Amino acid sequence: MSPSPAEPVAEECEPPPSGKLSRERMLACALEIIDREGIDKLSMRRLARALHHDPMSLYRYAANKAALLDGVAEIVLSQLTVDPSDTDWLAQLRSVARQYRRLALAHPHVVPLLVTRPLATPLALSPPGTLRPLEAILALLTGAGFSGPDALHIYRALFGLLHGHVLNELQEIVDNPEETDDLLRLGLHRLPIGEFPLLRGLATALASYDGAAELESGLDILLNGLTAKLTPTT
Structure with a gap:
C-alpha cells in the first residue's frame, strides 16, 4: 500500500543489532519521530514503516497510541535522576530542576506529554516510569525529616514551577x-x-x-520560601 499524501513516510529509525523489534527500540523510534516533527505526526502505521515492521507487531508492546505516548514519556523521564540518599535536599532538588529543564529543551515536542497528559490520567493508572521521580523525591524529603504531606507539597510546588518555566522558555x-x-x-x-x-x-x-538564570531565580524564591515555612521533624 502506498503512503497517503497526508502522511509522508518518516525517516527510517536505526534498526536494532538483532533485527528484532523490542519495546525499547519501538519507543526510541517513536521519540525520534516526535523530536523531528511533533506528536501529531506520530501514528502506529508510520512508526511501523520507520521500523520496517508490520503495524500489527507494534500492538504487542503498546495497545494504542495513548499507550505509546505514555511509553515515550517514561523513557524521557527515565533520564531524570534523583538521589534519595542525598543529605542536602535543597541541592538535590536544584539538580532535579536543572535536569528537567535540559530534558525539556532536548525534547520540546515531548513537553506536552510531561506537563498536560498526566492531568488526564488518574495517579494510580499512570505508567510506573512517570511516577518514579515522584516516589524518589518523596523518599528524599521524608528522609530529610519532612512529613509525607509536606514532602508532597514541596514536590507539587517544585514541578508547578518547572512546568510553568519550561512552557515559558519554549515560547520565547x-x-x-x-x-x-x-x-x-x-x-x-x-x-x-x-x-x-x-x-x-x-x-x-x-x-x-x-x-x-530565570530558573535559578525561580528556584531561589521557591526553595527559600519553602525552607522558611516548612520545618523537618527530625
Whole structure:
C-alpha cells in the first residue's frame, strides 16, 4: 500500500543489532519521530514503516497510541535522576530542576506529554516510569525529616514551577532575528502603544531572556520560601 499524501513516510529509525523489534527500540523510534516533527505526526502505521515492521507487531508492546505516548514519556523521564540518599535536599532538588529543564529543551515536542497528559490520567493508572521521580523525591524529603504531606507539597510546588518555566522558555521566540532593535526583533512594534505601553517598554528585558538564570531565580524564591515555612521533624 502506498503512503497517503497526508502522511509522508518518516525517516527510517536505526534498526536494532538483532533485527528484532523490542519495546525499547519501538519507543526510541517513536521519540525520534516526535523530536523531528511533533506528536501529531506520530501514528502506529508510520512508526511501523520507520521500523520496517508490520503495524500489527507494534500492538504487542503498546495497545494504542495513548499507550505509546505514555511509553515515550517514561523513557524521557527515565533520564531524570534523583538521589534519595542525598543529605542536602535543597541541592538535590536544584539538580532535579536543572535536569528537567535540559530534558525539556532536548525534547520540546515531548513537553506536552510531561506537563498536560498526566492531568488526564488518574495517579494510580499512570505508567510506573512517570511516577518514579515522584516516589524518589518523596523518599528524599521524608528522609530529610519532612512529613509525607509536606514532602508532597514541596514536590507539587517544585514541578508547578518547572512546568510553568519550561512552557515559558519554549515560547520565547524571536520574530525577526535579523533586526537589531529589540522592539522589532520581538515584533512588539505591532502592539498598539496606547494599549501595551509596559509590555513594549520591556522589549530589552524580554530579548535578553536567559532560561537558565530565570530558573535559578525561580528556584531561589521557591526553595527559600519553602525552607522558611516548612520545618523537618527530625
